[in-house]
Amino acid sequence: MVTDFPGSSPSVNFMKAPPGNDLKEYNGAWHVRINDQWRLSFKWGENGPYDDIVVHTPIRKAFQMHTDTPAIPSSTGPWLHQLTLDDLATHGWSRQNHFLPRELTLALAAECRVLAAGGALGFAAVGRGTGQTLRPEIRGDRTLWLEAGQSDACDLYRRIMETLRLALNRAFFLGLDDYESHFALYAPGASYSRHLDRFRDDDLRIVSAVIYLNPDWLPGQGGALRLHPPGEPARDVVPLGSRLVLFMSAEMPHEVLPATRERLSLAGWFRRRAP
Ligand SMILES: O=C(O)CCC(=O)C(=O)O
Numbered sequence: 001m002v003t004d005f006p007g008s009s010p011s012v013n014f015m016k017a018p019p020g021n022d023l024k025e026y027n028g029a030w031h032v033r034i035n036d037q038w039r040l041s042f043k044w045g046e047n048g049p050y051d052d053i054v055v056h057t058p059i060r061k062a063f064q065m066h067t068d069t070p071a072i073p074s075s076t077g078p079w080l081h082q083l084t085l086d087d088l089a090t091h092g093w094s095r096q097n098h099f100l101p102r103e104l105t106l107a108l109a110a111e112c113r114v115l116a117a118g119g120a121l122g123f124a125a126v127g128r129g130t131g132q133t134l135r136p137e138i139r140g141d142r143t144l145w146l147e148a149g150q151s152d153a154c155d156l157y158r159r160i161m162e163t164l165r166l167a168l169n170r171a172f173f174l175g176l177d178d179y180e181s182h183f184a185l186y187a188p189g190a191s192y193s194r195h196l197d198r199f200r201d202d203d204l205r206i207v208s209a210v211i212y213l214n215p216d217w218l219p220g221q222g223g224a225l226r227l228h229p230p231g232e233p234a235r236d237v238v239p240l241g242s243r244l245v246l247f248m249s250a251e252m253p254h255e256v257l258p259a260t261r262e263r264l265s266l267a268g269w270f271r272r273r274a275p
């Protein structure tokens with residue numbers, strides 16, 4: 001596993017491996033080799049890469065994880081606690097801290113930031129089909145759907161979510177058939193108004209899963225996920241890095257409150273098979 005992430009700030013060190021990345025620091029910026037033709041140049045601060053980021057595609061190589069064979073999580077390991085499943089069954093939602101290893105959270109956050117800086121994330125629309133519109137006052141995040149093979153970090157995340165899918169099916173016979181997910185970046189002040197994750201014309205989404213990629217979030221910085229469990233008081237969940245929140249997509253109204261700083265997450269949905 002990666003061990004070179006001292007302290008609470010993300011470190012650029014994970015990009016040292018594999019050696020082909022050829023990570024170098026000069027002229028006040030970091031540089032990695034992407035292939036024979038292109039390099040990626042960026043600055044690195046407390047929260048990861050920033051500023052003057054020149055992204056030449058493909059950027060996949062920059063995000064290869066620091067392991068030859070990323071750990072394959074065991075569904076009986078620390079990845080999912082029985083308590084998390086019990087809470088989901090009893091309350092319709094659950095929260096688990098440290099769901100992702102810290103180094104994976106940092107790698108995913110760095111990837112999300114670089115992709116955003118390169119313009120790969122787009123404003124998310126509200127509505128369905130031809131009725132889709134951009135309404136930043138309702139939904140202000142920028143997103144990018146994940147694809148298989150995008151990076152080692154994303155692939156490991158997808159494998160972890162696959163173990164979660166199997167665990168949910170084993171526990172609740174939900175018939176969950178696949179998982180779709182996207183990076184989401186909320187700029188300071190951006191929010192997502194109260195909504196359900198299930199659409200009137202598409203009831204395939206069964207369980208929503210959000211994982212936060214903000215290693216050092218403080219409650220005073222806002223950005224909570226506010227859940228509105230029916231018949232109960234609202235519950236705020238701070239978007240702290242590596243934390244998993246699960247809830248039943250059709251039954252849990254929720255909203256994202258504005259934050260004073262950038263807020264990163266991976267939002268996803270376990271879906272049943274289309275009839
Ligand atoms: O980021 C969150 O906390 C929730 C995001 C959300 O509700 C969504 O993308 O549908």
Ligand SMILES: [Fe+2]
Nearest residue numbers: 195196197254
């Ligand atoms: Fe949602």
